[in-house]
Amino acid sequence: MNIVVLTGAGISAESGVPTFRGADGLWEGYRVEEVATPEAFEADPLLVHTFYNMRRAKLLDGTIHPNPAHLALARLAESKEHELFLVTQNIDDLHERGGSPEVLHMHGELLKARCVDCGAVNPWREEMGRSSVCRACGHIDCLRPHVVWFGEMPIGLDEIGSAISRADLFVAIGTSGLVYPAAGFVSLARQAGVRTLELNLEATAGSNVFHESRRGRAGELVPLWVGELTGD
Secondary structure, eight states, rough: OOOEEEEEHEEEHHHHHHHHSTTOOBBBBHHHHHHHHHHHHHHHHHHHHHHHHHHHHTSSSSSOOOOHHHHHHHHHOSSSSEEEEEEEEOSSSSHHHHHOOOOOEEEEEEEEEEEETTEEETEOSOOOTOOOOOOTTTTSSSSEEEEEETTSOOOHHHHHHHHHHHOSSSEEEESSOTTTTGGGHHHHHHHHOOOOEEEESOTTTTTGSSEEEEOOOOOHHHHHHHHHHOOO
């Protein structure tokens, strides 16, 4: 079976990664407009760097680990009976740490830096700031987090659309169903005649579009679902 899986903030939340936006409309205490737009970076690069440096340090402080959902998807990727295309809205590296060999990060990766001068993308695990040097071109004050901000185009949309059109099953795990274009993937799958499944803690804005929706924690639902597919 050819399977496309989309994961969102819900799968990482169970590992201790804060969800994108809280009930108070803030993102980890910051307004989105202050830290997640190109305009914010141009206006106050120090604030934006500080915000992502804190997130990067938290991801690497030893308290955040892959949970059973990440591990189950890695097992599915190893299955000889199924082909998995895994795309995530998350910028953490928990899928990779959990053992998934190939992950498309449509919103970028927190542990990478992008040079606005030469376009190079390189691994980056330390603090980043205006004095940081691009490892590719050697320029200073040219690095930004390799993260897709509001107003920017997500990564790999053509590849994702092609994968969905060829799939037998599309599964959304821990997604809000509110952020486009990812929220539209289920409709794209339905139009292509692909079976659709939602695994989420609670009902979402798009739950009624899926053929089937299951409620519960990703760390419980995903291993059960993978077990159904693999017979484990």
